[in-house]
Amino acid sequence: CTTISESGTYVLTTNVTNRTANPCISITANNVVFDGGGHTLAGDKPNYGIRVDNGAADQSNVTIRNVRAEGWVRAISVINASDSVVERTITTDSIEGVLVQESTGVVVQNNDAHDNALGIHIRNAERNVVRRNVANDNKWGIHLEFRAKENRIVDNVARNNSNQDLMSRQDSTANVISRLDIGSGTFSFVTTNVALKGTDSTPSGPSDRGGVNSSASALAATSEELDPALDSLTVHYRNASGDVSSLAVWRDDGGSWTELDSSVQGSENTVSTGNVTEFGTFAAFGSSDVSGERVILDISPPTLTERSVENVSAANATASNGTMANETMGNGTMTNETATAGTDTTTGTATMTETATTTETTGAAATTEAATTTTGTTSSTTATPSPTETDTNTATTASADTTGSATVGGDGAGGQTTETTGPGFSLLVGLVALLAAGLLATRRGRKR
Known part of the structure; x- marks a missing residue:
């Protein structure tokens, strides 16, 4: 290392x-x-x-x-x-x-x-x-x-x-999450002190409602100075049929479903809600004729x-x-x-x-x-x-x-x-050879 x-x-x-x-x-x-x-x-x-x-x-x-x-x-x-x-x-x-x-x-x-x-x-x-x-x-x-x-x-x-x-x-x-695939669906949201997890299966929705087979469980982080909130929550879907304009985000608090104020972006295949401060299981439902599939992101390990x-x-x-x-x-x-x-x-x-x-x-x-x-x-x-x-x-x-x-x-x-520094190794060798030749010539002159 x-x-x-x-x-x-x-x-x-x-x-x-x-x-x-x-x-x-x-x-x-x-x-x-x-x-x-x-x-x-x-x-x-x-x-x-x-x-x-x-x-x-x-x-x-x-x-x-x-x-x-x-x-x-x-x-x-x-x-x-x-x-x-x-x-x-x-x-x-x-x-x-x-x-x-x-x-x-x-x-x-x-x-x-x-x-x-x-x-x-x-x-x-x-x-x-x-x-x-x-x-x-x-x-x-x-x-x-x-x-x-x-x-x-x-x-x-x-x-x-x-x-x-x-x-x-x-x-x-103010962390912006765009298209997070958690297995039970793909979601986008802006979060403060909130956790999100996929559900084992899409829960049964309200009676006489159709859905797009996407759900997520959200809970608040505890002991925080700032109140937990989802400034926005978007459910992504695909291959939807029926009256898609009737879709809305719903929340299950463990006892019953509550419809949240929502907007549908049909061209983008999304339905969104905002200012979520109460948590539970979230899913998208519409009129009884609505059906659709969750989005699965095609992202593989490298x-x-x-x-x-x-x-x-x-x-x-x-x-x-x-x-x-x-x-x-x-x-x-x-x-x-x-x-x-x-x-x-x-x-x-x-x-x-x-x-x-x-x-x-x-x-x-x-x-x-x-x-x-x-x-x-x-x-x-x-x-x-x-x-x-x-x-x-x-x-x-x-x-x-x-x-x-x-x-x-x-x-x-x-x-x-391999490193070279100063004037270079080849130049140094040349100088040494020149000095040696001079010394040898001097000695020969003395012998004579």
Whole structure:
């Protein structure tokens, strides 16, 4: 394990198991891309896996991607940072899968967090974006706490989490959740101190009412300074028939159903209500002839791309303005591909316009989404997301995957570090040879 204290693109070229390092990978520099090379970092619960934190609040432009981290207290953590990206990672068997703390402008996208206590954790952080992640089978899927504010949670799947699929607590306010698939339906809402969880099945509705087979259980977080509330709650549906205009959001308090003031957006296949301060089970019902299906987001866990020393370095054995630096990390090797001359392209910015149509299949099949996404593209080794989104709620966004190639220097295959300093080794050798020749000539002259 090691500390990354210089800007550059670093690639892990083998699996690493380390039970003592804390953290295993410490990133303290700005402008860093850490590519796990599709490999696994395995550790022990008291320790951190990958940690971005230099002790100050000005660290920025760090990307972590393409790595599996398991067995840590915090598998991947971004602390006191801005304009950074965590993407295409798998975190499991940890207390916290991905943590964003005291940070802003961080994009967490296309990750899989499963079998953790907290899948994705946003703590005391503002204006970050969490999108197209899968957070299943944790205790809490997506967890917002300790004054997490104005974050965007867009197009995520959080199912079968034992406590809550999404939790907002400790005065976390103005967090906008757009299209969260909790298994029993897909919902959008703006929350303050409220938790949401999928139901085992859609409960029986009021008599003489038809529904769209979507339901969610919401409860208030307790002992909070701010009153729990859902500023808005939207139920998404598909393939609806009958008098769709009669749909409304209803609440079951455990004894009876109550219809809430609602509005239907037929072109968007949604029905919404606002200012929810009483909680229970929510579902959408209409006249008796209404029927429909819940929306299932077609978001899959990422596939990691394995990279070895050979495929990292062999094709690009030389580079200008870049050096190869291999560091032994326990039983693993990390390759510093470029200092500042990389050609890595990251399409991970948070500026996007969601304007697309949705193509859906019937029956049990998932919704297939075709979306036009406008994203910023950052060349070189930095990623500079700006978490400003225009969300028209017309469809889910296409995956903003990351592709990259980096030009490397040095002897990558041999795992050696090649560095030259001062006037250069060849010049030094020439000077030594000249001095030796002069000394030899002097001695020969004396002998004569």
